[in-house]
Amino acid sequence: xxxxxxxxxxxxxxxxxxxxxxxxxxxxxxxxxxxxxxxxxxxxxxxxxxxxxxxxxxxxxxxxxxxxxxxxxxxxxxxxxxxxxxxxxxxxxxxxxxxxxxxxxxxxxxxxxx
Amino acid sequence: xxxxxxxxxxxxxxxxxxxxxxxxxxxxxxxxxxxxxxxxxxxxxxxxxxxxxxxxxxxxxxxxxxxxxxxxxxxxxxxxxxxxxxxxxxxxxxxxxxxxxxxxxxxxxx
Numbered sequence: 001x002x003x004x005x006x007x008x009x010x011x012x013x014x015x016x017x018x019x020x021x022x023x024x025x026x027x028x029x030x031x032x033x034x035x036x037x038x039x040x041x042x043x044x045x046x047x048x049x050x051x052x053x054x055x056x057x058x059x060x061x062x063x064x065x066x067x068x069x070x071x072x073x074x075x076x077x078x079x080x081x082x083x084x085x086x087x088x089x090x091x092x093x094x095x096x097x098x099x100x101x102x103x104x105x106x107x108x109x110x111x112x113x114x
Numbered sequence: 115x116x117x118x119x120x121x122x123x124x125x126x127x128x129x130x131x132x133x134x135x136x137x138x139x140x141x142x143x144x145x146x147x148x149x150x151x152x153x154x155x156x157x158x159x160x161x162x163x164x165x166x167x168x169x170x171x172x173x174x175x176x177x178x179x180x181x182x183x184x185x186x187x188x189x190x191x192x193x194x195x196x197x198x199x200x201x202x203x204x205x206x207x208x209x210x211x212x213x214x215x216x217x218x219x220x221x222x223x224x
Contacts (some may be wrong), residue, residue, distance in 0.1 A: 032210055041119070044158075044214040051210065059211070070214070090157050100146040100165065100205065103212055105157030 002027035006091050006106035008076075013113055019078040021109050023091030026072065031093040034075040034103060035066055039087040050074060051096060086113045116141045118215035120202055126221045127192055135187040137202030147185050148212060149178050149204045150201040158201055192222045 013019060025031055034053050036044040046059045048066035056066050063082060068077045074091055082107045089109045095101035117140040126134055126224040139147065146165055150158035162171040171178045175196060177188045187200055199219045203212040 007149050014117075034211070036214075042204075042217065043216040046213075089145055092157075094210065100163055101150055102163055104159045104160060105150075107157045109154075110155070 002093070002104065004091060004093055004104060004106040006089075006109055008109060009107065010110045011112065013081050015083055015113055016080050018063070018079055019076070019085070019111070021076040021089055021091075021107060021111075023074045023076075024072055025093045028072070028093065028095070030096045032096050032101075033042060033068060034094070035074065035076050036090045036092065036105075038090060038108075039086075039099070044090065081113045083113050086111055089090040116205055116206055117205055118202055118213055119220070120200075120215035120218050122218060123216070124219040126223060127189075129193060129222055129224050132188070132190045132192070133201055134189070134195070135220070136191065137185040137187070139185070139204045140182060141204045141206045141213075143207040145205045145207045147180055148203045148205070149185070149187055149207050150203065152199045152217065153200055161200075166167040172205055190222070192220075194222045194224050197222045 034049045035047040038044050044057045046051050048069045050056050055070050065080050090105050092103040094103050119138045120208045146163050148163050150163040152158040162178045167182045170179050175190050179186045199217040201217045203214040205212050
């Protein structure tokens with residue numbers, strides 16, 4: 001069966017510090033991968049998605065970036081965090097090429113920027 | 115731009131009291147509508163996909179229905195363990211992403 005892992009589960013970082021969140025998927029090949037952010041009282045906002053290694057689409061201009069160095073690994077990064085980067089970050093995968101594959105989410109990283 | 119609006123924002127029900135959650139959507143071409151359940155501090159858990167108006171899906175005490183403008187999640191005789199936030203999302207024919215609503219926070223009181 002397929003599983004998705006995100007770490008860390010919680011993170012407290014000062015403003016201006018760098019960020020690296022990692023997500024890996026097991027049990028499937030060539031998935032589509034996604035990073036969403038969920039702020040309190042707001043819906044899930046898509047940040048990045050990837051249909052293959054090195055292929056990243058950005059949805060929202062910001063100081064975050066994403067990379068996909070391996071087929072089942074997706075990394076969210078920032079060089080300098082802002083207070084507004086606080087939120088719940090969720091990684092997800094879907095089956096590439098399947099007409100209406102749902103997204104399957106990890107359990108998220110709660111980021112607090114102080 | 116795709117838009118999803120869910121109502122109510124929060125709903126409190128007594129155990130066994132049936133009700134419905136609403137998801138209204140605007141999308142250029144609906145490829146699929148998705149329902150998720152999210153428990154506090156967890157990622158959303160997939161429940162259903164609906165593809166076309168008139169379609170219905172059921173799982174235990176939940177039934178999802180779809181029209182050309184909205185979807186309903188009906189919950190019959192709910193139990194306290196059904197307490198969660200329920201999210202609705204749409205996908206259009208143009209891309210792979212899902213656009214989410216802000217959810218309905220459902221609380222079932224024993």
